[in-house]
Every structure is written in C-alpha cells, then in structure tokens.
Amino acid sequence: MDNIRLLVDFGSTFTKAIAVDLTKVEVVAAARVPSTVETDITMGLEEALKIISAKTKISNLEKKEALACSSAAGGLRMVCCGFVPELTSKAANLAALGAGAKVVAGYSYKLTQQEVKEIEALAPDILLLAGGTDGGDEQVILHNARMLALTGRAVKNIIVAGNKTTHDEIKAIFRNKTKNIIYTRNVMPEIGTLDAAPCNREIRELFMKNIIRAKGIAKAKTIIKDVIMPTPSAVLEAAKLISGGWKNEGGFGELIVIDPGGATTDVHSIAQGNPVKSDIMMVGLPEPYEKRTVEGDLGLKYNLDRLLELAKEKETPPGFENIVKRFHEGKLPATEAEIACHRLLSRLMVEVALERHAGKIEIIYGPAGEKLMQHGKDLTGIKSVIGTGGPIIFSGNPRHILEGVLFHEENPFILKPKNPAFYLDEPYILFAVGLLSQVEPDKALKLARKYLKQI
Amino acid sequence: MKKPPTIITGTVGMDAHVIGTKVVSRALRDAGFKVVELGMQVTPEEFISVAQETRADAILMTSLYGMAELDLKGFNEKRQEAGLGDVLLYIGGNLVIGRYDPKEIEPRFKKLGFDRVYPPETDIQAVIETDLKSDLRARGRI
Numbered sequence: 001m002d003n004i005r006l007l008v009d010f011g012s013t014f015t016k017a018i019a020v021d022l023t024k025v026e027v028v029a030a031a032r033v034p035s036t037v038e039t040d041i042t043m044g045l046e047e048a049l050k051i052i053s054a055k056t057k058i059s060n061l062e063k064k065e066a067l068a069c070s071s072a073a074g075g076l077r078m079v080c081c082g083f084v085p086e087l088t089s090k091a092a093n094l095a096a097l098g099a100g101a102k103v104v105a106g107y108s109y110k111l112t113q114q115e116v117k118e119i120e121a122l123a124p125d126i127l128l129l130a131g132g133t134d135g136g137d138e139q140v141i142l143h144n145a146r147m148l149a150l151t152g153r154a155v156k157n158i159i160v161a162g163n164k165t166t167h168d169e170i171k172a173i174f175r176n177k178t179k180n181i182i183y184t185r186n187v188m189p190e191i192g193t194l195d196a197a198p199c200n201r202e203i204r205e206l207f208m209k210n211i212i213r214a215k216g217i218a219k220a221k222t223i224i225k226d227v228i229m230p231t232p233s234a235v236l237e238a239a240k241l242i243s244g245g246w247k248n249e250g251g252f253g254e255l256i257v258i259d260p261g262g263a264t265t266d267v268h269s270i271a272q273g274n275p276v277k278s279d280i281m282m283v284g285l286p287e288p289y290e291k292r293t294v295e296g297d298l299g300l301k302y303n304l305d306r307l308l309e310l311a312k313e314k315e316t317p318p319g320f321e322n323i324v325k326r327f328h329e330g331k332l333p334a335t336e337a338e339i340a341c342h343r344l345l346s347r348l349m350v351e352v353a354l355e356r357h358a359g360k361i362e363i364i365y366g367p368a369g370e371k372l373m374q375h376g377k378d379l380t381g382i383k384s385v386i387g388t389g390g391p392i393i394f395s396g397n398p399r400h401i402l403e404g405v406l407f408h409e410e411n412p413f414i415l416k417p418k419n420p421a422f423y424l425d426e427p428y429i430l431f432a433v434g435l436l437s438q439v440e441p442d443k444a445l446k447l448a449r450k451y452l453k454q455i
Numbered sequence: 456m457k458k459p460p461t462i463i464t465g466t467v468g469m470d471a472h473v474i475g476t477k478v479v480s481r482a483l484r485d486a487g488f489k490v491v492e493l494g495m496q497v498t499p500e501e502f503i504s505v506a507q508e509t510r511a512d513a514i515l516m517t518s519l520y521g522m523a524e525l526d527l528k529g530f531n532e533k534r535q536e537a538g539l540g541d542v543l544l545y546i547g548g549n550l551v552i553g554r555y556d557p558k559e560i561e562p563r564f565k566k567l568g569f570d571r572v573y574p575p576e577t578d579i580q581a582v583i584e585t586d587l588k589s590d591l592r593a594r595g596r597i
Binding site: 083088132133135136188190192283371 | 500503504525538
C-alpha cells in the first residue's frame with residue numbers, strides 16, 4: 001500500500017496528522033494530540049501516528065514519506081530592519097510574512113544601541129537586513145550591519161536583502177564573526193518595486209536547514225521525511241493552489257483566506273487588487289499578488305484586552321464584560337451567552353483584520369474636482385472567502401463571523417469584498433493541502449475542493 | 456567653477472507647463488552648470504533614478520498647475536532610500552491652487568525635503584548667483 005500520504009502539522013499546542021488516500025483523494029484518518037516539542041517532538045508524533053494506525057493501515061514507507069510543517073516552539077520568529085518605514089522596511093516585512101514568519105519586531109533607519117539590545121533580547125530565528133535600493137543608500141544598512149556585528153549568540157542567522165553594492169563591505173564587517181550570513185537579492189531593487197521571492201526562498205531554506213534543528217523539531221525526521229515549511233507558509237501555498245488551480249483544473253480565482261486564532265489573526269489574499277476604475281491612481285509600494293498579513297493584537301486567547309477596547313464601539317450583550325473576564329481566567333465558552341460572546345469577538349477580529357489588510361481610497365481635492373488615490377489592494381471583487389481556525393469552526397455560526405470581511409456602504413473607502421461566496425475549512429485541511437501541493441498538486445487541489453464546504 | 460556641478464531640471468508629476476523649466480535650464484547653462492533637462496511631466500521616480508545615474512548635485516523642479524504637493528507625495532522617503540539625502544532640492548512656481556502666501560506654504564515643501572521654495576515670478580538669475588552657488592559651496596560641490 002503506497003497510496004496513503006501522511007501530512008503533519010506541529011502546532012504550538014497540538015500536533016495534527018492527516019492521512020490522505022491519494023487514489024480516492026480522501027481523508028481516511030485524522031489525529032490531534034498535544035504537542036511535545038518542549039520535551040521530545042517524536043513523542044507527540046508517535047502518539048498521533050498510533051491514532052492514525054488504529055483507523056487505517058500505514059506502512060513504515062508511508063511514514064518515511066510523510067511531510068510536515070511547523071509553528072511549534074514559537075514559530076519562525078523574525079526581526080526586520082530596513083531604512084524608510086514605507087519603503088524597504090515595509091518590503092522586508094512583506095517578504096518575511098510571505099515566507100510564513102512571525103515578525104516579532106521591525107525597525108527603520110539607523111539602529112540605536114537600545115534597539116540592538118531589544119533585538120538581542122528577542123533572539124529572533126532570523127534577522128532580515130534590508131535598506132537602500134540597488135545603487136541607492138548605503139549608509140543605513142552598513143551602520144546596521146556594524147551594530148549587528150556586535151551582537152552575541154542571540155542573533156545568529158542574518159539574511160541580507162538590501163542594496164547589493166554594500167554586500168562586499170558587509171562581508172568585511174562580519175568577517176571573523178560566528179554568524180550565518182546569507183546574501184540574497186534586494187527586496188526593493190528600485191523605488192516602488194517589490195521583489196520578495198528570492199528572499200522568501202532563502203528564509204524557507206534556512207528554516208529547513210537550521211531553524212528546525214535548533215528548535216528540536218528536526219528530530220521528527222527520524223520518523224518522517226521532512227519538515228518543509230512553517231505552518232503559515234503551508235496555508236499560503238494552499239491558498240495559492242486553490243486560487244490558481246493546476247494545469248487544466250481551474251481554481252477558485254482570486255480569494256481570501258482568513259484564520260483568526262488564539263494569539264493572532266492571519267489574512268492571506270491571492271489577488272491583483274488593481275483599481276476598478278481607470279481614474280483611480282495607485283500610490284505607495286505595490287503589494288504582492290500573494291499577500292499575507294498577521295495582526296498580532298487580534299487573538300481570542302492572548303489579546304482579550306485589546307479586543308475589549310475594540311468592542312467598546314459595538315453593541316454588546318448584557319454581562320459581556322464579565323463573561324470576557326472569565327475567558328481571561330482561562331474559561332472556555334460553554335453556555336449560550338459565552339458562545340455568543342466568543343462569536344462577537346471572533347467577528348470583530350475578522351472585521352478589523354480585513355480592514356487593515358484591504359486597500360483604502362483617499363480623496364484629494366484639486367482643480368479638476370476630486371481625485372481618488374488607492375493605497376493597497378482593491379478586494380471588492382473577490383469571489384471566494386475561506387475561513388479556517390477554531391474560532392470560526394466552533395462558533396456555531398461560521399457564516400456570521402466570515403461576513404465580517406464584507407464591504408460596508410457607510411465606510412466605502414475601505415476596499416473589502418462585496419459579494420463573495422463563503423467556504424469553511426471544517427476538517428482543518430488547509431495545511432495538508434499546502435504540504436501536498438508541493439508533491440502532488442493535482443491531488444491537493446481535488447482534496448481542497450472536496451473538503452472546503454460552501455456555507 | 457573647476458568641474459561644473461550637475462543640475463537636473465523638469466516639471467514634476469502631471470504638470471505640462473514646460474516654459475518655466477526651459478527658462479531655468481537655459482539660465483543654469485548660461486551660468487556654466489551641466490544641465491540634465493528632463494522636460495515636462497517627470498515622475499518623482501525619474502528624478503531619483505536620473506540623479507543616481509548622473510550623480511547630480513541638485514534638482515530644480517518647477518510646477519505651475521498647483522498640484523505639486525500631490526505629485527510629490529512620498530518623494531522625500533524615496534529619495535532617502537535611494538541615497539540622495541544630500542542632493543540639493545529646489546522647487547518653484549505656482550505650488551498650490553489659488554492665491555497664497557508663499558511664506559505659508561514654504562514649511563510644507565520643506566517637510567517634503569526641499570531646501571528652497573520659490574513663489575512665481577522669481578528672478579532665476581538671482582537664485583543661481585546667491586542661493587544655489589552658496590548652497591553648493593556649503594556642501595563642497597564647487
């Protein structure tokens with residue numbers, strides 16, 4: 001039997017495994033067990049495989065072929081340093097997010113000693129150093145390289161993706177330093193151009209080669225084939241495949257995947273987002289076709305205070321604050337009123353996350369009347385919105401939460417989707433689709449079509 | 456001047472009023488500068504890339520149609536990123552719509568990175584002889 005493919009997600013809380021029958025393109029077994037990264041990652045994995053084995057026969061060969069992604073041990077934690085906030089700093093941030101990283105801090109201009117101390121305290125898995133267009137500014141990136149050369153072991157991996165004319169000098173700065181420095185193409189080679197793909201590849205490569213080993217995740221390779229990407233990256237790969245299709249099999253077209261969670265809310269949009277009218281001018285750095293944003297302040301478990309603040313502008317049911325207080329103490333929603341509260345907060349997270357992700361229109365009044373300028377992507381024409389993650393799946397009313405993505409007439413300058421179809425990733429299959437897309441894209445697409453339920 | 460400084464001229468953004476920049480270019484050339492004349496409707500990005508390519512010492516922009524601020528949105532950030540923080544920047548013309556007090560708008564353009572801001576009907580020769588030459592001298596460019 002070599003038609004079963006195992007796909008694993010090492011999460012921070014749970015290790016999830018899915019067994020897919022590739023002939024029938026069907027999920028034949030699934031398991032969810034507590035993660036054991038802190039002690040020995042293989043324990044949780046063995047446990048999950050045991051559950052799978054009880055439901056379907058899997059051979060050792062099939063285990064050896066299993067692919068995994070991981071967000072365990074804090075995920076892929078990155079710090080980005082650029083020059084101008086709206087330009088290379090933003091480009092570096094977009095590149096890191098697009099590679100599935102968690103950007104724990106971002107810095108602009110010349111780093112100060114205090115900031116370098118902060119970076120050392122954060123001890124990121126990778127530091128992304130950008131700054132200057134090719135042939136542009138050299139001072140800032142060189143200054144920052146000099147500052148970073150003074151850091152200790154807390155800053156080990158540095159990807160240099162700034163002004164290419166500084167590479168030789170940066171090499172000289174890091175000579176005799178025990179740091180792993182990787183040079184790649186500039187994330188912003190010229191003003192207004194974003195080139196994140198080469199940087200993305202280096203980040204993922206480094207993740208596979210070094211980071212998972214440092215975090216003890218690589219030990220899983222004694223049982224399975226490999227941990228090939230961070231979990232958010234797998235979800236983005238799934239979104240890309242589901243949107244674009246594979247060969248003759250068409251996809252869903254331009255789409256959004258939204259994933260509200262305990263600590264953050266992720267939004268992926270696979271869309272061009274050009275202005276819908278020819279008289280609207282695009283301004284700002286162009287955004288990637290495959291764009292991921294992470295809202296670090298929108299989490300149902302760790303950011304309740306922030307959510308409460310946002311909820312102040314909304315109509316809330318009686319006793320709302322008291323119920324949220326109980327969530328604070330770790331209570332999970334059980335009663336009808338508690339579930340309703342959870343739903344309200346989840347919807348709020350979706351609304352705000354999309355508001356930040358979507359493009360905006362700014363009006364400027366000139367001699368020829370008003371002039372419209374668009375920042376970011378116009379998502380009004382998006383056809384599909386896919387929801388994933390516990391807060392949506394277990395809400396009792398997933399559609400209500402997903403409708404938080406919708407455009408509002410009273411706020412017409414935020415370019416949110418107007419009339420999309422909604423899909424629910426009920427069996428939590430997107431990560432598996434993303435992993436499978438790397439080896440069997442046609443099957444991965446069929447799997448997504450089968451299990452994403454329109455609601 | 457031993458080695459004549461390089462000055463870039465042009466109308467910025469969507470403005471097509473080309474006479475002003477032609478007069479400015481002519482006066483600069485007569486005064487012995489090397490002039491890179493970009494003509495009309497020059498995007499901020501084009502000013503930046505030409506300045507990098509020519510290692511320009513100064514950029515003299517003109518604008519007559521009152522929308523310069525809009526055309527120059529984000530220009531200062533872009534020129535910093537491009538390593539042009541030390542290139543001298545002048546702008547002159549009808550910089551906002553309607554009648555205005557030049558003193559009032561000067562800070563707005565200074566914020567956009569301009570070293571000097573001129574109202575309409577400025578004497579270009581006086582600008583070259585007093586402001587431009589002393590600014591270039593202060594930066595060691597002449």
